[in-house]
Amino acid sequence: MLVKHGVISALTRSTSHSPSSSSSTVLRRQQFLVRTLCASKTHLPKLIRAMSSTSEADAESVLRTVTPSLDPKRHKGQAGKIAVIGGCREYTGAPYFAAISALKIGADLSHVFCTKDAAPVIKSYSPELIVHPVLEESYTISQFSEEEKRKVQDKVIGEVDKWMERFDCLVIGPGLGRDPFLLECVSKIMLLAKKSNVPFVVDGDGLFLVTNSIDLVKSYPLAVLTPNVNEYKRLVQKVLNCEVDEEKAEDQLRSLAKQIGGVTILRKGKSDLISNGEIVKSVSIYGSPRRCGGQGDILSGSVAVFLSWAQQLKSDPESPSESPVILGCIAASGLLRKAASLAFTKHKRSTLTSDIIECLGKSLEDICPAS
Amino acid sequence: MLVKHGVISALTRSTSHSPSSSSSTVLRRQQFLVRTLCASKTHLPKLIRAMSSTSEADAESVLRTVTPSLDPKRHKGQAGKIAVIGGCREYTGAPYFAAISALKIGADLSHVFCTKDAAPVIKSYSPELIVHPVLEESYTISQFSEEEKRKVQDKVIGEVDKWMERFDCLVIGPGLGRDPFLLECVSKIMLLAKKSNVPFVVDGDGLFLVTNSIDLVKSYPLAVLTPNVNEYKRLVQKVLNCEVDEEKAEDQLRSLAKQIGGVTILRKGKSDLISNGEIVKSVSIYGSPRRCGGQGDILSGSVAVFLSWAQQLKSDPESPSESPVILGCIAASGLLRKAASLAFTKHKRSTLTSDIIECLGKSLEDICPAS
Numbered sequence: 189m190l191v192k193h194g195v196i197s198a199l200t201r202s203t204s205h206s207p208s209s210s211s212s213t214v215l216r217r218q219q220f221l222v223r224t225l226c227a228s229k230t231h232l233p234k235l236i237r238a239m240s241s242t243s244e245a246d247a248e249s250v251l252r253t254v255t256p257s258l259d260p261k262r263h264k265g266q267a268g269k270i271a272v273i274g275g276c277r278e279y280t281g282a283p284y285f286a287a288i289s290a291l292k293i294g295a296d297l298s299h300v301f302c303t304k305d306a307a308p309v310i311k312s313y314s315p316e317l318i319v320h321p322v323l324e325e326s327y328t329i330s331q332f333s334e335e336e337k338r339k340v341q342d343k344v345i346g347e348v349d350k351w352m353e354r355f356d357c358l359v360i361g362p363g364l365g366r367d368p369f370l371l372e373c374v375s376k377i378m379l380l381a382k383k384s385n386v387p388f389v390v391d392g393d394g395l396f397l398v399t400n401s402i403d404l405v406k407s408y409p410l411a412v413l414t415p416n417v418n419e420y421k422r423l424v425q426k427v428l429n430c431e432v433d434e435e436k437a438e439d440q441l442r443s444l445a446k447q448i449g450g451v452t453i454l455r456k457g458k459s460d461l462i463s464n465g466e467i468v469k470s471v472s473i474y475g476s477p478r479r480c481g482g483q484g485d486i487l488s489g490s491v492a493v494f495l496s497w498a499q500q501l502k503s504d505p506e507s508p509s510e511s512p513v514i515l516g517c518i519a520a521s522g523l524l525r526k527a528a529s530l531a532f533t534k535h536k537r538s539t540l541t542s543d544i545i546e547c548l549g550k551s552l553e554d555i556c557p558a559s
Numbered sequence: 560m561l562v563k564h565g566v567i568s569a570l571t572r573s574t575s576h577s578p579s580s581s582s583s584t585v586l587r588r589q590q591f592l593v594r595t596l597c598a599s600k601t602h603l604p605k606l607i608r609a610m611s612s613t614s615e616a617d618a619e620s621v622l623r624t625v626t627p628s629l630d631p632k633r634h635k636g637q638a639g640k641i642a643v644i645g646g647c648r649e650y651t652g653a654p655y656f657a658a659i660s661a662l663k664i665g666a667d668l669s670h671v672f673c674t675k676d677a678a679p680v681i682k683s684y685s686p687e688l689i690v691h692p693v694l695e696e697s698y699t700i701s702q703f704s705e706e707e708k709r710k711v712q713d714k715v716i717g718e719v720d721k722w723m724e725r726f727d728c729l730v731i732g733p734g735l736g737r738d739p740f741l742l743e744c745v746s747k748i749m750l751l752a753k754k755s756n757v758p759f760v761v762d763g764d765g766l767f768l769v770t771n772s773i774d775l776v777k778s779y780p781l782a783v784l785t786p787n788v789n790e791y792k793r794l795v796q797k798v799l800n801c802e803v804d805e806e807k808a809e810d811q812l813r814s815l816a817k818q819i820g821g822v823t824i825l826r827k828g829k830s831d832l833i834s835n836g837e838i839v840k841s842v843s844i845y846g847s848p849r850r851c852g853g854q855g856d857i858l859s860g861s862v863a864v865f866l867s868w869a870q871q872l873k874s875d876p877e878s879p880s881e882s883p884v885i886l887g888c889i890a891a892s893g894l895l896r897k898a899a900s901l902a903f904t905k906h907k908r909s910t911l912t913s914d915i916i917e918c919l920g921k922s923l924e925d926i927c928p929a930s
């Protein structure tokens with residue numbers, strides 16, 4: 189287990205005795221970790237307690253609580269710096285969708301770390317993204333010796349590591365593919381993120397990786413998994429060694445999250461179910477009947493932003509800030525559903541993921557006006 | 560110091576005795592240089608004198624003064640030819656933002672000089688730009704001997720040099736990256752620009768280069784530096800050997816600009832502060848509370864255009880043309896803030912840099928109608 193109780197109490201002491209140093213990124217992350225752990229172990233704040241089954245009004249309330257006011261005194265980066273790890277020769281749309289969604293919601297900077305082949309394409313989708321062509325797939329190193337391969341891996345990890353401390357949250361998996369060499373590098377990137385207490389959202393092929401190597405996320409309280417129907421099925425089979433039981437959906441989700449040591453799972457479906465092994469929340473706002481590919485990428489990018497914002501909330505004991513990971517999931521689920529509904533009203537059967545992304549801003553503004 | 564007093568008086572004599580030759584590019588640049596130097600050394604024109612602290616009305620007034628009327632008799636190029644030096648394997652959005660902003664404000668031609676990897680991507684953002692794939696990064700020449708590297712460098716410099724005389728202003732730095740070989744080439748491009756009296760705006764990684772080699776811009780009166788909070792901090796530490804003092808912000812900025820021999824510094828912040836070591840101006844028009852990455856690139860491209868326009872103003876002693884660099888900075892700062900405000904009204908939290916660029920034209924038209 190990455191964070192032990194001794195470590196937690198040491199962190200609690202350290203942060204409570206030095207409030208003035210909260211501007212330090214490292215300390216801020218430690219405080220976030222402590223708050224997240226305390227929320228899941230002790231009491232539930234007011235807002236969360238009221239939501240035994242999250243209704244539309246509650247998701248909107250969470251969105252209003254989590255979304256920061258826009259202060260002209262703030263400078264670039266303070267509204268969120270997100271990085272997506274994904275994008276390979278085969279897939280380029282998914283990491284773009286996740287990264288651009290983060291910006292459209294209000295993050296300041298959105299990076300993508302992808303393979304060399306994917307980079308020019310992802311860059312060309314939008315000049316707003318910062319795209320790093322650093323990942324490698326097996327076919328580019330097939331002639332290399334084991335030592336040369338290790339050197340390439342070290343280089344890949346180094347390229348991501350030099351940026352790690354700057355990020356508020358990672359999204360790992362959109363359009364990642366399943367190349368063994370690439371996935372091995374991504375495993376190491378997860379370890380780096382945990383070492384720096386950087387939260388991460390795992391989706392798509394990142395879930396394939398995690399399902400086969402559950403220790404990568406086990407007991408890391410700042411990990412969020414966002415499985416769809418099939419990805420959830422494989423997780424349940426692998427971790428709980430049984431089939432999905434829809435009649436006991438909430439209990440089974442809670443058990444699954446508990447079994448993985450208290451990570452947060454956002455199970456996508458007709459209603460989204462969210463659990464960290466202690467509580468279970470649902471978001472059932474009506475979205476859209478369109479199931480075009482890419483909506484999961486919007487969700488993962490959105491969770492990253494809202495989770496980052498939730499960790500910035502003041503640690504007032506009456507505020508909901510003690511459970512930023514759960515709050516981030518509720519906010520993201522609620523906003524995606526609102527935006528999908530608005531896009532469907534406009535575009536009907538021809539609604540695409542890009543149309544939903546274009547509705548993120550208006551949907552957030554309707555719930556939580558910027559001024 | 561590049562321009563000595565003897566040279567200035569010689570130039571003054573030459574231009575005052577041969578007004579008919581003002582169409583020559585070289586002579587026009589010399590006149591511009593003289594006007595800039597005279598403005599900072601002798602008297603301040605009416606408009607500038609009135610602006611002890613630039614208010615919204617003053618920035619609008621400068622915009623109206625600097626923006627040329629549209630004359631159907633003019634031909635391509637006369638409204639401004641701008642070149643951006645930037646764009647590498649990692650960054651492609653920034654040079655695009657700077658270059659397209661120049662066109663959207665009203666420049667006739669906008670070039671980008673970038674690396675071979677960046678060129679196809681930047682070209683794909685817009686067919687309006689002329690993109691030259693001429694810069695090289697270390698990784699493409701890592702196997703070369705020292706002599707071969709020198710030949711590559713000579714080739715890069717040659718490719719830029721053959722265009723230099725045509726440009727009214729360069730923007731050096733957006734998305735440049737920090738590759739040592741590339742930065743060495745860019746140092747030489749700065750020397751070329753100075754030799755030809757071509758003004759340049761330094762931003763982003765160009766400021767990283769200049770902060771470490773301050774002689775590159777020292778005493779060049781046609782250089783503009785546009786640092787953000789962090790870039791300004793590093794400049795102050797390096798040049799003044801102290802920390803930023805917010806209580807003496809204006810005096811410190813003046814000292815910094817003076818210490819670098821009278822370059823103009825546009826310090827970006829809640830209010831933009833502008834100084835050439837003699838006067839200090841501020842632009843405080845309300846912009847937008849969004850701090851998404853890329854807004855600095857709009858500013859650098861805009862300064863280049865307005866500075867070019869300011870140098871075309873008639874040298875009427877009552878006109879503000881004697882201080883074109885300062886005027887260019889005030890105009891650019893004012894317009895960006897107006898455009899950001901308009902974009903934020905439309906897009907709220909989801910406002911991105913591209914949205915602000917789309918508002919440049921309307922914002923300028925509102926202040927200074929084309930007909």
